[in-house]
Amino acid sequence: MTPHSILAVTDFSTHGDNALSRAAQLCAEHGAPLKLIYLAYPGEPPPPDAGCRLAHHALQLGQRHGIRVDSVARIALTLEDILPAARSADLLVWGTAPVRGIRSLFQGQPMESMLRKCRRPVLVVREPAQGPYRSMVVAVDFSEASRGLIELGFALSKDAQVELFHAISMANEGKLRYAEVSEQAIKAYREECHRYARDRMFWLTDSYDARRNRVLSAIRHGSPARQVAVQQQRSGADLVVVGKHPSSAAVDFLFESVAKGVLRHSTSDVLVVPHGYQAASGARATDRLEAQFRRGRRVRAGGVGFSQARAEWRD
Template sequence: MTPRSILAVTDFSAHGDNALSRAAQLCAEHGAPLKLIYLAYPGEPPPPNAGCRLAHHALQLGQRHGIRVHSVNQIAFTLEDILPAARCADLLVWGTAPAGGIRSLFRGQPMEGMLRKCPRPVLVVREPANGPYRSMLVAVDFSEASRGLIELGFALSKDAQVELFHAISTANEGKLRYAEVSEQAIKAYREECQRYAQDRMFWLTDSYDARRNRVLSAIRHGSPARQVAVQQQRSGADLIVVGKHPSSAAVDFLFESVAKGVLRHSTSDVLVVPHGYRAVSSTRATDRLAAEFRRGRRVRAGAPQVPGRP
């Protein structure tokens, strides 16, 4: 899915400046318009000239990259203020400084809340945008959603080297040891998991090598989130692409998702893709067809009109 419209969120911090630069580069690369929105830091009033500063950023980015840039005049104080614009964009580029204090301990980071609520891919920017992404690491679990992650990674940066990565969780091995299963049986279980992962990885890489000869692959054992971060440091990838299942704030607080763990352990940019997402264009087309179908059913369900007598 090539992004046709991009929304960038900033708080005027260094993270926000990096996000604006990255969003502008992506818009110039894909010929997409860019919309900017300012999010106030939690618990603090926004600067009085926030609107003027945002408009100035829009003017500079438009002139520097030769793109169409529009700034939202209304200041966003909550995540709900951003969601309407986010639902109309193919990609949300996020750039805010981490929130501190007791408030963030119980409510979490604004970025985490946006990942739960936003139905679009979210690009969390940490590093300065010094050019297009040169290499990316795509975390796969061999489900059908993995294909969507790979396709989105290819579309986002066509010239980047792509490495598919899968981490075999060792949690089940711990359960087997707790149940006093023999080490020989545990070793056989590990080898079977390794064979399965290698077969599925070959299935994924083989389907893309025909179109692209820069697809690499790697398999490791351990915590998926930690292993993804370690592999990113080994490969020096500029971007990590990871999927995310729907979850609530309580579930995220009690059970850390892989996407949240990757964001916590890694230092590179991370593209978080919600499972089952659809591009804005396809979503609007589906909604339009559904509306036309409902209208057609209402017409056909009515009683036939009896023609009046002359």
């Protein structure tokens, strides 16, 4: 999915400046319009000149990159203030300083809440934009969602070197040892897991090699989040693409997801993609189609029903 509209979130910190630069560069690459919005640090009032500073950033970025840039006049004090603009964008570029202390422990980071509320891909920017992304690591688990991650990575940076990465969790081996299973059986189980992962990885890379010069791949054993971060640092990739399963705030608090772990351990930019997300352009078209049917359009007997029409439109 090529992003047709991008929303950059900033708090005027260094993270925010990096996010604005990266968002503008992506818009220049893809010919997409850019919208800027300011989000205040939780519990702190925004600067009195926030609106003027945001408009100044919009003017500068538009002139520097030759793109259309607008700023949201209303200052966002909470995530709810961002939601209308976020739901109209295909991609959110996130540039706010991490929340520290007790608040972050129990409430998590604002970006994590935005993923749950908005379900749009979020690009968390850490590094200054020195040009288009040169290389990326895409974390795959061989589910159907993995294809969506790869496609989005390809679309975001067409010329970047792509490496597909899978980490085989050691959690089941620990359960086997707790059950006093023999080391020989555990070794056989590990080899079977690696064989399965190798076969699936070959299937994935082979299906994409025809579209690019070469798609790299790697398989490791260990904690998926930590191994993804290690692989990113080993390869020098400047972007990690990782999926995020739907979950509640309570589940995220009790069990760290792979995406959250990658954000915590990696040093590069991270693109977090909610499973089952829909592009804003597609969502708006679907809403218009539904509205037409709700206004009373009747399909003659034997005609195409709404569910079939919607499926055909998506295809």
